[in-house]
Amino acid sequence: MTQSDWGDWLVRDVEDAEPDGVAVWYLGCNGFILKGREGTTVFIDPYVGLGSPPRTIRMIPVPFDPDDVEAADAVFATHEHTDHVDGPSQAPILANTGATFYAPDDSLAVAREEENWTEEWDVTDDQLTEVAEGETVEVGEFTVHVEAANDPDATHPVSYMIEHDAGTFFHGGDTKPSDEFERIGDEYEIDLAALAFGTVGQIPDKQTREPKRTRWYNDENQIIECAAALECERLLPSHWDMWKGLTADPTALYHHANSFEYPRRLEIREIGDRVDL
Template identity: 85%
Template sequence: MTRSDWGDWLVRDVEETDPEGVSIWYLGCNGFILKGTGGTTIYIDPYVGLGDPPRTVRMIPVPFDPDDVEEADAVLVTHEHTDHVHGPSQAPILANTGATLYAPDDSVAVAREEEAWTDEWAVTDDQLTEVTEGDTIEVGEFTIHVEQASDPDATHPVSYVFEHEAGTFFHGGDTKPCEEFERIGDEYAIDLAALAFGTVGQILDKRTREPKRTRWYNDENQLIECAAALECERLLPSHWDMWKGLTADPTALHHHAQSFEYPQRLEIVEIGDRTDL
């Protein structure tokens, strides 16, 4: 695990911010921090690892050191892949703050069994909580609904809908278009949706280490298909910045979105940027 390229300014910025509604910081990859007006702070899929070079090569800075995090109420994980559930990135946050990890079963199994968080860090077993589709979690001022996701590369992916008096945020993890999204779009008034976007590239096969044509994230048309089904006001493309060979240009999405009613606006952010509900 490397040290942060940015020191501790990002986590200190989060701690010192008093949002009028909900502030959302993009951590690169598919990581986010949500902070509400009452101070509730939630990390989603935070990852500060370096990947597995030369197979997966990190293309962006490491924006914070998890040991510097002093305020967090929960860490949410969408699925079991390393860049979404990762002990060195997340266990120190739980150890420092007493926050609870909420994750689907296969992701909790990574924490409990494969990475032994309770042995390697000062994390207790009751901080690791399984969730599944249909569950509702109350964390401070946020009501969080666990919803469906469609990621054929994951064993049990979920998405999350965060409801707050200031608005509603959807985090899809690495989901691609999903039959349930029209229902989700009808059920919730989604103000902002974060969805994974990237290109198809040649990535070394995990077993053979030979180059293999790889699609891990939505292309332009799939991303707009998701956003249109969710009827989100604003679309925030994520994950496009992370892995060498799979990076993409999110500004190209303007052309793909312009003839659709939703999304009504693209929210293009870079690592470390903040947006608000």
Template identity: 80%
Template sequence: MIESDWSDWLVRDVSNASPDGVAIWYLGCNGFICKGSDGSTIYIDPYLGLGDPPRTIRMIPVPFDPADVDEADAVLATHEHTDHVHGPSQAPILENTGATLFAPDDSIAVARENENWTSEWDVTDDQLSEVTEGDTLEVGGFTIRVEEAYDPDATHPVSYVIEHEAGTFFHGGDTKPTDEFERIGTEYDIDLAALAFGTVGQIPDKETREPKRTRWYNDENQIIECADALQCDRLLPSHWDMWKGLTADPTVLHHHARSFAHPDRLEIVEIGDRVDL
């Protein structure tokens, strides 16, 4: 059972919100909640686990207990890594709300086969829905486009373009730069893009536990390369707060972004913060 450092205040904040357009809460790591003006609520990559100490050590609070979530229409996963597909974090949301997990094939395999969501929780098989690049989903007032991503550490990553009459939110998962972003930036009018940012660190190898030079996320130049290609108005750096040894200071990105056409603005947020489209 997951215990939150913050009790249920964040879940209640989301539940009580009545946004004029779209409200987006940052959950730390690469997790987000999107709530539209019609009340439709989407969770993206919510992760409430503690990592695998001493290899991966969580550096931020656990913002809520998933058992407290009683309003959700969908959970999106970008790829199969534990901090993006995690039964104890996500299956209780599906169990409590009847929401559907939308995710690429290897992520669905984790839920079905590795973690047995349908037997460990009251989750039905039809709540686990496979998506792939080019798919379009309709969730309340949201239209969700499944798009390309490039994460060499994942077996099948995707990104999501989440469209609403109030604006468009891009969630890249743990993607690094890819030529596809120029097409995506031309095809969509992206108001806000969330992209993973971090440093290089010495992280114990998963099997040998020996320290290994590790780069999981975009550095300062890569994240601005992504944002410029996507032609996003606002860039929200994510994931920089999560793992000991890979944390970063997102405020330095002002210097890296200054001479580029995009992003127009940086959204520097901390866990629990809300931004609006």
């Protein structure tokens, strides 16, 4: 198991927090923790693995040990890729807290069939719950709507719209621009949207290990296209910090967003930072 570079201070910070509305912590990669004023705590795509060096090399600290997590009501996964569904990162949270894992079918197949969470960890099958586009899940003070996503590299990606009295948070997973986003933007008032951002780089091919031109995340124009269609007030770019060869400078987005009505503000955050709704 990967050991945290930071000890347990981040999970203790989350547990001790008493937000007025909703506090959102960025975990690096595409991971987030949301905590509401009543204490409901939700994880989305938490990942503390190191990748698969030398193909994928983690460039940021491991911010917490999942065995240290003592309070969680749910863990959501957006799609089946390792840095979004990972037993060592997520199953201990379920085992320690009794939280429910919500994910689309192909993500659940990883948990059940490829990684055998119920055999390798103290996780029961009824903690693993399938969700699909158009469904709504109630988790404490949060209402979570499962929406479409456009990630050509995934087999069944989804996005999540998380509503609370204090505001609305959209997590797009690794989505690129989608025809669905104008509808979603019209249907919801999005206070904060997290969208994956990165460069195009040379990453070793999974089979041949030869360097291959790779685009896994939105470039500068694509992420602003997504944010404009969603009509989000604030945009938090994610994933730009994670993999060697695909890292990016999120401050460049100020220039790309400047002439658009949305997003109205950029929230540039580093791993471990908190932003509030």
